[in-house]
Amino acid sequence: xxxxxxxxxxxDRCTGCGxxxxxxxxENNVPPAxxxxxxxxxxxxxxxxxxxxxxxxxxRREVFVPITCMQCEEETPCVSVCPQQAVEVDKATGIVMQIxxxxxxxxxxxxxxxxxxxxxxxxxxxxxxxxxxxxxxxVAVRMRGVVEKCNLCHARLHSAMAKAAAxxxxxxxxxxxxxxxxxxxxxxAILFGNLAxxxxxxxxxxxxxxxFRLLARIGTEPKIHYKSTQxxxxxxxxxxxxxxxEAQHG
Amino acid sequence: xxxxxxxxxxxxxxxxxxxxxTPVPWKLLGDASIWTQNWPWIPQPAHxxxxxxxxxxxxxAAGCGIRVRMAAGWPVGVSGVSTHPLTKGALCPLAFAAQQxxxxxxxxxxxxxxxxxxxxxxxxxxxxxxxxEGPVAIVDGRPGRAASSVFExxxxxxxxxxxxxxxPENRALLPYAEWSGVPVCALGYDLENARTVVSFGASxxxxxGTPGRFTRLWSKRAAGQMDPPLRLIQIEPSLSxxxxxxxxxxPVKEGSEAALAAGLARVLIEERLTSTKGPVPPxxxxxxxxxxxxxxxxxxxxxxxIAANRPAVVITPDANPAVAALNVLLGAVGxxxxxxxxxxxRAASTIPGPANNSLRAVLIDAxxxxxxxxxxxxxxxxxxxxxxxxxxxDWLLPAPGFLEELTDLPTEPTSAVETYAIAVNLLTPxxxxxxxxxxxxxxDGSLPxxxxxxxxxxxxxFKSRAGTVFAAKAVAVAQSESAQxxxxxxxxxxxxxxxxxxxxxxxxxxxxxxxxxxKSRALDWASLWAPAVLPPLAGKLYQESNLREAPARRxx
Numbered sequence: 082x083x084x085x086x087x088x089x090x091x092x093d094r095c096t097g098c099g100x101x102x103x104x105x106x107x108e109n110n111v112p113p114a115x116x117x118x119x120x121x122x123x124x125x126x127x128x129x130x131x132x133x134x135x136x137x138x139x140x141r142r143e144v145f146v147p148i149t150c151m152q153c154e155e156e157t158p159c160v161s162v163c164p165q166q167a168v169e170v171d172k173a174t175g176i177v178m179q180i181x182x183x184x185x186x187x188x189x190x191x192x193x194x195x196x197x198x199x200x201x202x203x204x205x206x207x208x209x210x211x212x213x214x215x216x217x218x219x220v221a222v223r224m225r226g227v228v229e230k231c232n233l234c235h236a237r238l239h240s241a242m243a244k245a246a247a248x249x250x251x252x253x254x255x256x257x258x259x260x261x262x263x264x265x266x267x268x269x270a271i272l273f274g275n276l277a278x279x280x281x282x283x284x285x286x287x288x289x290x291x292x293f294r295l296l297a298r299i300g301t302e303p304k305i306h307y308k309s310t311q312x313x314x315x316x317x318x319x320x321x322x323x324x325x326x327e328a329q330h331g
Numbered sequence: 332x333x334x335x336x337x338x339x340x341x342x343x344x345x346x347x348x349x350x351x352x353t354p355v356p357w358k359l360l361g362d363a364s365i366w367t368q369n370w371p372w373i374p375q376p377a378h379x380x381x382x383x384x385x386x387x388x389x390x391x392a393a394g395c396g397i398r399v400r401m402a403a404g405w406p407v408g409v410s411g412v413s414t415h416p417l418t419k420g421a422l423c424p425l426a427f428a429a430q431q432x433x434x435x436x437x438x439x440x441x442x443x444x445x446x447x448x449x450x451x452x453x454x455x456x457x458x459x460x461x462x463x464e465g466p467v468a469i470v471d472g473r474p475g476r477a478a479s480s481v482f483e484x485x486x487x488x489x490x491x492x493x494x495x496x497x498x499p500e501n502r503a504l505l506p507y508a509e510w511s512g513v514p515v516c517a518l519g520y521d522l523e524n525a526r527t528v529v530s531f532g533a534s535x536x537x538x539x540g541t542p543g544r545f546t547r548l549w550s551k552r553a554a555g556q557m558d559p560p561l562r563l564i565q566i567e568p569s570l571s572x573x574x575x576x577x578x579x580x581x582p583v584k585e586g587s588e589a590a591l592a593a594g595l596a597r598v599l600i601e602e603r604l605t606s607t608k609g610p611v612p613p614x615x616x617x618x619x620x621x622x623x624x625x626x627x628x629x630x631x632x633x634x635x636x637i638a639a640n641r642p643a644v645v646i647t648p649d650a651n652p653a654v655a656a657l658n659v660l661l662g663a664v665g666x667x668x669x670x671x672x673x674x675x676x677r678a679a680s681t682i683p684g685p686a687n688n689s690l691r692a693v694l695i696d697a698x699x700x701x702x703x704x705x706x707x708x709x710x711x712x713x714x715x716x717x718x719x720x721x722x723x724x725d726w727l728l729p730a731p732g733f734l735e736e737l738t739d740l741p742t743e744p745t746s747a748v749e750t751y752a753i754a755v756n757l758l759t760p761x762x763x764x765x766x767x768x769x770x771x772x773x774x775d776g777s778l779p780x781x782x783x784x785x786x787x788x789x790x791x792x793f794k795s796r797a798g799t800v801f802a803a804k805a806v807a808v809a810q811s812e813s814a815q816x817x818x819x820x821x822x823x824x825x826x827x828x829x830x831x832x833x834x835x836x837x838x839x840x841x842x843x844x845x846x847x848x849x850k851s852r853a854l855d856w857a858s859l860w861a862p863a864v865l866p867p868l869a870g871k872l873y874q875e876s877n878l879r880e881a882p883a884r885r886x887x
Contacts, residue, residue, distance in 0.1 A: 098537065103424045111868075123876070217402075223368070
């Protein structure tokens with residue numbers, strides 16, 4: 082396999098419903114919020130933020146921006162700073178992998194990530210009594226003290242590879258590997274596929290005139306692309322999600 | 332053998348070198364890191380055979396198609412079904428964590444009488460006593476189900492009443508039912524053929540109707556387009572989620588929707604933008620402008636835009652005759668792309684019965700919205716899977732939860748076409764759980780059984796030879812082999828959908844412009860969700876992020 086998995090998120094189609102956030106958490110056994118958890122201390126590997134055009138009244142416009150690990154291809158900041166080699170870029174798929182067993186919880190990677198797409202487990206994972214029966218058996222629960230982030234539902238990739246191997250195939254069927262957020266989006270705003278395959282629809286979408294990447298100027302070559310027909314939304318791309326006066330947590 | 336200092340040093344060096352070159356320390360380090368991730372107090376998923384079942388969601392009236400991933404017999408994941416004719420794979424955000432609901436801390440697992448633990452025998456004795464003393468009322472939140480037939484039969488046999496609680500989307504259609512004489516459950520919105528959808532505050536992109544039906548349509552025909560084939564115009568005081576994505580957002584003053592509707596009607600009539608005759612609203616354009624905060628020219632422009640892009644349909648979140656009358660003037664009632672007659676299959680019938688003050692008992696089915704409180708002095712028996720807290724019911728009776736009950740789902744309130752689906756019980760509830768129909772069957776053994784009612788309905792569908800069953804592939808009922816085969820497909824998660832209705836068969840007379848005040852209440856994003864509680868993961872949306880406002884705490 083020599084793929085470069087990525088996404089193109091059509092911001093004109095995102096209604097900010099949050100289905101991607103809940104589907105992601107359910108698929109990856111992310112625990113429910115602790116009573117004291119806030120947006121700063123919660124774990125949301127897929128997080129939909131809200132940004133505005135800065136106007137008020139009838140001229141005000143809003144856009145919802147799903148933020149997840151950007152799967153940086155070059156000079157991946159989190160890989161560069163991790164003292165434990167707990168972050169790796171998978172050569173076969175391009176997926177930036179977080180290995181919780183190696184993580185010692187120093188959070189350098191969280192500081193280094195320009196997209197604020199990494200989360201620290203401040204508490205032991207807990208579910209109400211009996212609810213552990215509803216956990217996905219394909220994903221291990223992470224414990225307190227480690228960093229986590231989106232890994233493009235790697236367990237689903239494993240399942241697709243296992244299925245392909247059982248059928249004697251070398252390549253997976255693209256229909257067998259669809260991350261939970263992509264599957265959940267009710268408007269089909271998230272397109273997922275192999276950016277290295279020119280025949281894949283995601284390739285054409287990523288190279289369309291309306292597509293852009295967040296903070297492209299810093300040269301990390303994210304594999305998460307966005308698109309919008311509106312200029313003010315495209316202009317958001319070069320603004321940091323945390324430090325902009327207009328962007329809001331959402 | 333004497334060990335010299337030199338031997339000791341050589342040996343130590345050898346051991347050190349050996350440790351470096353053997354995998355043992357690295358293996359131990361790796362194992363230790365894995366052990367530290369697996370402390371006994373860290374929850375572990377249940378492992379067992381994995382299978383996928385298809386069904387329909389019963390948590391609200393929409394009846395979305397769901398695919399349930401089961402591991403060791405427990406549901407561990409929910410996703411949409413792309414072959415579902417209405418949802419096309421889309422679900423509401425909460426459905427993706429619905430598998431958590433059965434273990435929610437507020438799951439009702441015991442009979443409670445005025446806050447204290449009681450038994451089913453106590454509840455049965457109390458209900459039987461009430462039945463013997465006078466009339467009882469049964470309140471149903473989802474009319475048209477097999478269970479509804481059981482309730483109707485019980486009420487008829489015991490001189491009681493059978494009452495129906497309509498949801499806001501059903502209530503929004505009440506004015507058309509009144510003006511046309513057609514039952515409200517026979518009406519729906521033909522959104523697929525509309526060119527303009529004017530929403531007066533309805534959350535069309537945020538849970539209204541069948542989540543997925545309009546969002547898919549909007550995504551395909553409107554999103555991001557300057558001149559889209561489907562224009563969504565949102566009239567709302569604040570920039571809601573739907574307003575943010577609408578083709579045009581028209582901010583008006585709070586509570587001035589009826590004034591804007593009157594203003595638009597004035598322009599349509601004055602400028603002869605409509606061929607449909609209707610009453611002239613009593614309000615002048617200047618008055619409408621003052622009340623709405625829009626200029627007269629803005630109202631004129633909006634009316635012209637709507638008239639130029641027909642078929643156009645106006646949607647309100649709840650009953651609002653003063654706005655609904657706009658549809659009559661636009662010729663949208665009984666026309667393609669408007670309010671259509673979808674059929675009269677299993678029209679909801681109510682049994683009026685005695686006045687509330689003479690009732691001895693009120694039985695509320697679990698499908699009734701949690702905030703519903705009957706105005707009666709009678710003893711209230713409420714079935715609920717989850718205890719929303721602060722219940723005013725005398726008896727709280729634990730009902731089946733998610734995927735725990737065999738039920739059928741009639742057509743969703745806003746659908747333009749009749750549908751029918753069956754949700755089988757993929758899980759077996761505990762002995763302490765009983766549905767309202769099981770409870771009534773213990774009191775009156777002659778009531779119809781759910782299984783038999785569903786079987787009869789499938790027979791009826793088969794004999795009609797109309798419509799299509801959307802299962803793994805779409806099969807016309809006319810080509811079905813037998814009623815049993817059709818029922819099998821529906822029990823496997825398939826959905827029956829009738830053929831598209833013919834337009835123009837809905838005469839609607841409106842003699843004077845209605846001035847009734849809107850009967851609506853504030854709806855938050857979770858209001859349309861039937862359970863009294865939300866899945867714990869819903870906190871991702873309002874606690875661990877600011878994506879949504881925390882839902883208002885509901886009580887009954």
